[in-house]
Amino acid sequence: MNLTKTKEFAxxxxxHALNMTSKAGSSHIGSMFSIADIVAVLFNDVLKIKPKNPNYKLRDRFILSKGHSGGIIYAALAEKGFFSKKKLEDYCKNGSNLSGHISHYKVSGVEFSTGSLGHGLSVSCGIALANLRRNVRVFNLMSDGELDEGSNWEAFMFASHHKLSNLINIIDYNKLQSIETVKKTLNLEPLESKLVSFGWKVFNVDGHNHKQIYSKIRKKKIRSKRKPICIIAHTIKGKGVKFMENNNLWHYRAAKNEELKKAIKHICR
Ligand SMILES: Cc1ncc(C[n+]2csc(CCOP(=O)(O)OP(=O)(O)O)c2C)c(N)n1
Known part of the structure; x- marks a missing residue:
């Protein structure tokens, strides 16, 4: 891993995410910033993918379950060469394939469309089961509020029952939902021990520390324990732009004019 490169990539x-949402007047910039560092590590240092041969059989699979943050995945895919960066300018425009909630329809590199929360992990379980004997890893990235969907808890049981050691689920634990805190909406704690009791190997990381994220995600020796892996990534919604951090106004709001200029400055300094 080259930490300088990963930092620059993030x-x-x-x-990209800021400019895309600002231009489109669309939502979820805070949710995208929350996962920016995880996505940077995944796409820069971890995922075995081939932009020129996107459907090759033994590729790692990545599914964004919190589909409302799709903009930043499109940005990562464009940067990696799956399609032209110019295409990002059409994000959320009428007729564009780059919809606000991530879509795989005619978008190279996207495995599965999401947006209705609570589906990514179940699909990831199916893909992981089908590919357990091949060297194919499946990465699912979900939000914390998404854990209020019961389907996830079925998937947690399914994954450990089938010993899906090729499945890595990452929880973006920013402790906020769209309006309220996770704690007030439906408290998840004690989250780690719940996941352990469901038969998962669990790690906690600082979701903005590239080295920490990398060290847990790439670990291979855990596979011998025949357990699925869950990374609880402690994150900050809006991370990178001080006035957006932990402020749920930016779940829906797009930065305009002076706000946009200020936000760019925050990211570039
Ligand atoms: C099944 C379902 N219910 C409701 C919504 C509307 N919705 C969009 S984002 C969101 C919650 C956002 O909080 P969280 O899931 O924690 O993600 P974050 O933006 O904080 O990363 C909700 C309820 C949805 N997309 N899908």
């Missing part, structure tokens, strides 16, 4: 992703 910055580029944040700038």
């Amino acid at each position: 910055k580029i992703l944040r700038l």
Whole structure:
């Protein structure tokens, strides 16, 4: 891993996401910044993918379950060469394939469309089961509020029952939902021990520390324990732009004019 490159990549992703949502007047910039560092590590240092041969059989699979943050995944895919960066300018425009909630329809590199929360982990379980004997890893990235969907808890049981050691689920634990805190909406704690009791190997990381994220995600030796892996990534919604951090106004609001200029400055300094 080259930490300098990953840091630069995270910055580029944040700038794309900011410009895309601002231009489109669309939502979820805070949710995208929350996962920017995780996405940077995944796409820069971890995922075995081939932009020129996107459907090759033994690729790692990545599914964004919190589909409302799709903009930053499009940015990562464009930066990696799955499609032209120019295409990002059409994000959320009428007729564009780059919809606000992530879509795989005619978008190279996206495995599965999401947006209705609570589906990514179940699909990831199916893909992981089908590919357990091949060297194919499946990464699912979900939000914390999404854990209020019961389907996830079925999937947690399913994954450990089938010993899906090729499945890595990452929870973006920013402790906020769209309006309220997770704690007030439906408290998840004690989250780690719940997941352990469901038969998962669980790690906690600082979701903005590239080295920490990398060290847990790439670990291979855990696979011998024949357990699925869950990374609880402690994050900050809006991370990278001080006035957006932990402020749920930016779940829906798009930065305009002076706000946009100020936000760019925050990211670039
Ligand atoms: C099944 C379902 N219910 C409701 C919504 C509307 N919705 C969009 S984002 C969101 C919650 C956002 O909080 P969280 O899931 O924690 O993600 P964050 O933006 O904080 O990363 C909700 C309820 C949805 N997309 N899907």
